[in-house]
Amino acid sequence: MRLLRHRRGATPYLLLAPGLAWLAVFFVVPMYYLGRTALERGLFPFFTFNWAWSNFSESMSLYHTQFVRSLEYAGIATTIALLVSYPLAYWIAFRGGRWKNLLLLLVIAPFFVTYLIRTLAWETILSDGGLVTRTLRDLHVLGADGRLLATSTAVIAGIVYNFLPFMVLPIYVSLEQVDARLIEAAEDLYASPWRAFLRVTLPLSLPGVFAGTLLTFIPAVGDFINAQLLGTPRQYMIGNVIQSQFLALRDYPTAAALSFTLMAAILVAVGVYARLLGTDRLTGAVSR
């Protein structure tokens, strides 16, 4: 206790100051300028601020297709990622034994190949002459000239792949914390393994599922690399629009307005999702 009293006063603020100043200047202030830009009018490089709220409605009426598509692709990709990740995380957490750390490393390892190179590799795999496309054509899953590359399937598949560890790791962490005695107790009380899973393990792992879906959905909805490399303009997402408006067309106000709408949409989606899943149950599971 002597230690704590000793250390009151300015020390914590001195420790915080440099880092928080950095975040204030290069995260908070930029957000202000992004908001300001969204309300400007004019042509590059002459923009003037005049509370142009119509930028928001105009950009949305122009690009609502890409906007809805982003939410749709990200939603589907997040669901598939969850279906792939949960059994994998479960298997590592409960069957991994002393190999757990090594298996986790295996899950993360592919992501040390640069994002773009990974995605280019998928371009190779899904290409028209590639093994996957040819096999699916032979099996008549695809038509004789059916394609995988340049379709929404390819874009969604790329998103699933690129954000998978964000789903696996949080689920693994929450499964790892589940007390095995609780599952035993359920089975002692004649619950079938499946029922024990549904009533004990699954609810206890929901915080991990919650974190994983958010960590996957948020980057997925703003992504433009997968749509660019694996799709065509018909699969472009809102990220592609923001990117080209900012960097190619130099229509900063439209791009800024779209960025802000994207953030607002994410906040609403996260809020609804938290409500659906039940925040009190989530926090309850955490505190237990």
Add this chain to the structure above:
Amino acid sequence: MSAATSAAGFGAREGGLRRSLRFLRRNLLTGYAALALAYLFLPIGVVIAFSFNNPAGRFNYTWQGFTLDNWLHPFAYPGLGGALRISIEIAVLSSLAATVLGTLIALALVRYRFVGSGLTNILIFIPLTTPEIVLGASLLALFVHWGVPQGFLTILIAHIMFNISYVVVTVKARLAGFDRHLEEAAMDLFANEWTTFFRVTLPLIMPGILAAALLAFALSIDDFVITYFNAGSTTTFPLFVWGSARVAVPPQINVIGTMIFVVAVGGMLTSVVLKNRRAGRAG
């Protein structure tokens, strides 16, 4: 169909069927996990395989023939070496700066109670939940309004910014399990605050700090989106890959990608093995 009505031979066959069903059920999960892992590594296999490809045209998409040339001359392709050097410089500088700034914040958050800690936590958390494209775009808006020319410096600023939050989260996780009595013991033995910090606290949280620095390095060297918005005419390795994806994909890109992969995974593998061995000794 009940067992009573079935013939003896059929019953035996049913037993076999049931046994194989049970085998399937028991190993279903393992099979699924193996498939998932194979899926994770499939593109990596392609990347590595195509680093040995001898492509006919400018694009490295179809297999033409085996060659070691790309590995013997990884920097033969113009611009590639320079881009990689810039990426490494930015990754080293940004991970160092972010590790220092982030560790200080983590120390303050875990060790002290102060007015504004809630706000600090929120400020750390929000950048993690903001899409990269919005982070990149907002920084671009800042630099445009301030008239800052974009290049090496703006990329570095951006990388330090997004790395701080990751460092804070990583170091905080380590600090949370920290035994304060060790510090108290040092102080009881008349060590002053500085000595206690450098001789006791710092060595104990060093693994967490190292992990955070490695994470920051990895995030920085792989970052494309935020860099793309703030690079000006400077080219990092991911930007080089992006630029070449449209005109030509030289196999040297796969060589460099494989090298980064091998170094990163090798480092992590060593640390996992060392940790396991140390745990084995302690037990």
